Amino acid sequence: MYDELIHVPFIVKPPAEYDTVDAIEDLTAYLDIGPTFLDLAGTSAPDEMEGQSFLDALENGKTEREAVISEYANSGKRITSRRTLEWKYILDDYHDREELFDLTTDSTEQTDCSTDRPEVLESFRDAVRERMSHEEFDTDASFDDDVDEEMRQQLEDLGYL
Structure with missing residues (x-):
């Protein structure tokens, strides 16, 4: 994400x-x-x-949108991000982690600042969880049977899995 x-x-x-x-x-x-x-x-x-x-x-050149949500789901797990012009929050079920980036000082998303800005982290976490609570999520959904080991490795190398 x-x-x-x-x-x-x-x-x-x-x-x-x-x-x-x-x-x-x-x-x-x-x-x-x-x-x-x-x-x-x-x-x-x-x-x-x-x-x-x-x-x-x-x-x-201006939109009314305050934030965008991006999601990826597979095998009962998902990665969800919420992005504003200033911040990016990522909740990653695959790796059991969350990250927060200050895009005003770190546009390439290299330094997780979640421990430095707990109030921003909590706000974004709450917004993501609120959105997730209103969605149907198929925990049985998987493409595991359709992907061979080479393709799985390529997807993993790209950060999709």
């Missing part, structure tokens, strides 16, 4: 009548793609969609 794995470029070519920014520096999420395209099409997203349209951000 480090930015080098989850911070990916997303290129949007809106209709010509939009005067767009070069890049949105604020937070966006995968969940925002659907509502944004529906907004571009002139319709609104259904209430059950979690994402937020970032159509306005294409013109002004």
Whole structure:
């Protein structure tokens, strides 16, 4: 759940009548793609969609999103992160650990500062656990039978397992 794995470029070519920014520096999420395209099409997203349209951000570079959640789950375990512009928190069931990074001073997420900032850690932990409590999580879900040992090692080397 480090930015080098989850911070990916997303290129949007809106209709010509939009005067767009070069890049949105604020937070966006995968969940925002659907509502944004529906907004571009002139319709609104259904209430059950979690994402937020970032159509306005294409013109002004700013989003309304305060934080983004990233998740990976397999074999009854998961890794969940919550990121703001200033902080990144990672709760890792696979390795039974949690990490906190101050992105204003450590943009490459090299130094865990969870012991130095317990109040920030607790706030992020509570937000992640609150989100997790509202999700269905299949503890039997696994792709173990579909992955050979070589592929498993490659995924492990990349930090996915």
